[in-house]
Amino acid sequence: MVADNLLDLSHAPYLHPFLTPKEAPPPEFRIERDLRQDGDTVWSMHCNLNSRITPLLAVLWPDSPPLIEGYFDMRWQPPSNLLMVAGAAVMDTQRQEGAAIPMAHLLTPVDEHTTHYFWSQARNRMVGIPAVDEQVRIGINHAFEHEDEAMMAECYALMGTADLMSLKPVLLPGDGPALRTRRILARRIEAEISVERRAVQLRRSVPFPSAGPRAAKLLKAQIQPLQQLARQWVARRVASRDFGAQE
Numbered sequence: 001m002v003a004d005n006l007l008d009l010s011h012a013p014y015l016h017p018f019l020t021p022k023e024a025p026p027p028e029f030r031i032e033r034d035l036r037q038d039g040d041t042v043w044s045m046h047c048n049l050n051s052r053i054t055p056l057l058a059v060l061w062p063d064s065p066p067l068i069e070g071y072f073d074m075r076w077q078p079p080s081n082l083l084m085v086a087g088a089a090v091m092d093t094q095r096q097e098g099a100a101i102p103m104a105h106l107l108t109p110v111d112e113h114t115t116h117y118f119w120s121q122a123r124n125r126m127v128g129i130p131a132v133d134e135q136v137r138i139g140i141n142h143a144f145e146h147e148d149e150a151m152m153a154e155c156y157a158l159m160g161t162a163d164l165m166s167l168k169p170v171l172l173p174g175d176g177p178a179l180r181t182r183r184i185l186a187r188r189i190e191a192e193i194s195v196e197r198r199a200v201q202l203r204r205s206v207p208f209p210s211a212g213p214r215a216a217k218l219l220k221a222q223i224q225p226l227q228q229l230a231r232q233w234v235a236r237r238v239a240s241r242d243f244g245a246q247e
């Protein structure tokens, strides 16, 4: 549910005054949204063109132009590690020339009903100023704890279950990224369960070695291919330096 919320940031205008422009959008204001998937990585892209700047970004970029490109692109990787590439830029220019506030959101379930939520944020403007550190930290903490968390706790109480899909929810276009991640997680969990089931079946089907030399020979014949597969898997991971770590 926390990941669902992070993957649909269209809720910001309804929930987060610190993360939403104070002034009404101008007539040329335009929203662009996109969903991208690369393997098991899902991107939920948001872009506000010809937008006013948010109070948060105004702290970091006090002399920004009146209209900017506001962007917040959320990348999700399993099991629930998210990177938000966010900030504001002068319209039709390189984003790195504006104010950038990349954020990490790391989610780790405690049990069926609760989740640890770790976040961190960096910035490219007003760096090394403790007063700005504190202003940003307080503003974002307030948004997460008193706006997002409060809203989700209320929703969860109304749902009465951790199984959202069992409620047959009406799905809107903005729910696309979250649904993709739910499908990826379901597939990967099912794959893990299948491997465990296969291991249990194998253990049950293999005769105990002390049953005699023929049984020991049979056991060896069944285990050797698995050992070979494991060695190949480790060799591939070492060769690609991919040890399963997320960025």
Ligand SMILES: [Fe+2]
Pocket: 005, 011, 012, 015, 016, 148
């Ligand atoms: Fe939020």
